[in-house]
Amino acid sequence: MSAQKDRARTLLAAALGVSPGAIKDGAGVKDFEQWDSLGHMRLVAAIEAEAGMILSAEQILALASFEDVVNILSRTGAE
Amino acid sequence: MTWQPGHPVRLETERFELRSLTEADATERYLGWLRDPEVMRYVNARREETTRDELRAFILRHDNRNNFLLGIFARPGGVHIGNLSAECHPIHRSAKLGVLIGDRSYWGRRAVLEARSALLDFLFGAAAMEKAWGPCYAHNVPALFNYRMLGFSVEGVQRAHVVCDGARMDVVNFALFRGDWLARRAAGGK
Numbered sequence: 001m002s003a004q005k006d007r008a009r010t011l012l013a014a015a016l017g018v019s020p021g022a023i024k025d026g027a028g029v030k031d032f033e034q035w036d037s038l039g040h041m042r043l044v045a046a047i048e049a050e051a052g053m054i055l056s057a058e059q060i061l062a063l064a065s066f067e068d069v070v071n072i073l074s075r076t077g078a079e
Numbered sequence: 080m081t082w083q084p085g086h087p088v089r090l091e092t093e094r095f096e097l098r099s100l101t102e103a104d105a106t107e108r109y110l111g112w113l114r115d116p117e118v119m120r121y122v123n124a125r126r127e128e129t130t131r132d133e134l135r136a137f138i139l140r141h142d143n144r145n146n147f148l149l150g151i152f153a154r155p156g157g158v159h160i161g162n163l164s165a166e167c168h169p170i171h172r173s174a175k176l177g178v179l180i181g182d183r184s185y186w187g188r189r190a191v192l193e194a195r196s197a198l199l200d201f202l203f204g205a206a207a208m209e210k211a212w213g214p215c216y217a218h219n220v221p222a223l224f225n226y227r228m229l230g231f232s233v234e235g236v237q238r239a240h241v242v243c244d245g246a247r248m249d250v251v252n253f254a255l256f257r258g259d260w261l262a263r264r265a266a267g268g269k
Contacts, residue, residue, distance in 0.1 A: 037221030038187025057217040
């Protein structure tokens with residue numbers, strides 16, 4: 001899980017244009033001005049590339065925190 | 080705000096002025112958006128060949144009574160960056176929403192959140208709507224994000240309802256009720 005969290009942290013940080021260290025456990029969409037519609041789009045694209053699949057609208061809507069990114073990477077089996 | 084049905088609407092937010100479009104707003108800039116495939120990717124219309132006269136006619140179809148087409152103009156300066164639309168049903172008091180941010184430099188700058196919040200205040204206030212709803216292509220990530228951030232709920236999914244990028248795609252219908260919006264506003268939500 002630690003590797004998964006590190007990967008999620010890296011993906012989310014890149015999508016938002018912040019340093020990985022800025023992504024704390026428990027961080028959510030309201031904690032980052034950069035987590036806007038384009039940031040969300042970059043995040044979805046990064047997860048899709050990592051997982052090799054297209055996310056459903058339900059999965060896209062469920063992404064609202066760092067933990068959500070960890071969970072979706074775990075569920076899609078992305079490594 | 081003071082507004083009478085049939086009269087132009089004018090709203091203000093921190094960064095934008097929203098006002099009913101007029102014939103004079105059928106500009107080359109606006110026409111350029113309709114020819115931009117990225118801007119029009121998730122719009123239920125193909126308007127590459129739209130002429131200025133057709134655009135004027137489109138604008139004039141909005142009566143500021145039940146059909147609204149508000150331009151979003153940056154403040155200060157008044158640069159037209161996009162539009163919001165609302166088709167209001169006077170009996171059911173529901174409003175179908177639409178949005179187009181044509182100026183790509185405003186993508187990812189929370190323009191939709193700010194402008195749509197003002198529109199929702201108007202629709203649930205002066206226009207006396209009880210429900211706002213909007214369809215969204217299932218992979219239109221920015222639109223999904225914006226609906227969710229404003230507190231809209233998913234009401235249902237129309238399976239393989241549209242063609243986008245050469246493939247059939249679901250459409251997700253979002254909705255927000257007046258009471259939920261007012262409660263959100265009272266709690267300080269934008």
